[in-house]
Amino acid sequence: MAQLIGNISEFDYKTQEWQIFYKKLENFLKLNKVLAEDWCSVLIAHLSDDSYRLVRNLVHPKEVETIQWTELVRVLNGHFQPKRSTFADRAKFYGAIRMDGEKVEDWAARLRGLAVHCNFGTELDTLLRDRFILGLKVGPERDRLFEQDSNSLTLSRAIEIAQETACARAARADVDGGEQLIKQEMVYRVSERRARGASAQAESSWASAAAARCAVCGLKGHSVEKCRFKDYKCMICGKKGHLKKVCSVKKVGKLSLNNMDDNESDGHECKKCDLYNLRISK
Structure with a gap:
């Protein structure tokens, strides 16, 4: 047996999407030129236990191994693709907005996915363009696109403009961020110098206060407010607030x-x- 190209993972309907698995399987079978009569066997071999039980229940009373490829695919499509509401799908499409942090190209791709079951027909590109622009939040990208001519603007050009504007804004943010750091550093240095100057001034004031004599008791090393004798009465003049050793009346006497x-x-x-x-x- 020739070596197979690519590989197919096991399908578990609880965690995987049937349509994605089916398309991958279909391409795998064609790429490796697998005989059409063996396609069902390859599909069954790539089902998880729970998925196999589901298929068995869907084709009952027939046996899974006796079902033809077209019939098996029809049964699985009918089960995993229930009838859709076009208006519900369109409501999701029209209500979609670009999420915070979502790249412009990712937003466009997600919007295309929402339009798959909307049956827009020939109006698809126009509606995709409109929703792409209107789904952008207020900002430079939206402002720039609002300036364009709706008669000539295509979806691809709208995506390009949004990407260019987003890149310019990101570059400008990097530059502004660097300048802001420099400004903050300068402010910090000025503040630090002022703090050192204030500290030196405070130390100088404290030293001056320490060198001066207290007007209450005549001693050094403290201020009048902190003197423990400030509430004492003078024995000479009888006034409160100083001791007799510093009394001015005594000096006059x-x-x-x-x-x-x-x-x-x-x-x-x-x-x-x-x-x-x-x-x-x-």
């Missing part, structure tokens, strides 16, 4: 006493001068 001492000393010196002058006169 000292200054007055010093002035009095100076005046007294000046008086004594004047008296001595008078006595000295009297002695000389005598």
Whole structure:
């Protein structure tokens, strides 16, 4: 037996589509020049257990092995292809929209698949073009296609325009993304410098505060707000908010006493001068 070209997987009606399997099998049989009288045997040999049971039930009371190819295909087509509603298929077609992330060419292919059972006839290309454009979401692709002349625009040209616009938008997004990263880096660096400057200024302010003496207690290393003596009363002036060691009244008092001492000393010196002058006169 000559080596076969290609291969056919086992058909399981629960997970596979009959029409796809049938077309692949038909091409496999023709490509390998299998005799027509053996086609049924090849089909049966490629059925899963559940699929074989289904075929057996469909052809009962006949035996599966006695059925001719045309009859077997007719039975299976009738089972897997129930009568369709053209309006239901058209409703799916007219309501289709391009999904997020779906490529332009994939959207066009999916739309063709939805039109298979719509029986559009000679209007197929026009309706495919219209649905292809109207099914696009608001964006550059749709805007560009809306500018075209409907009398001359074909489906293939509409797909090309949408692809070109999508590619241009993707390229522009890459460029804008790179520029945005550069801007973000520059903003980050400026913010970092400002943060360092603010930190240095805060440290300088803290150092200045630490070097200054507290107006409440006269000690260093803390501010007036954080001084534990800020609610104490002064023993000199009786006012709340400082200790006697920093009381301004005390300083004034000292200054007055010093002035009095100076005046007294000046008086004594004047008296001595008078006595000295009297002695000389005598």
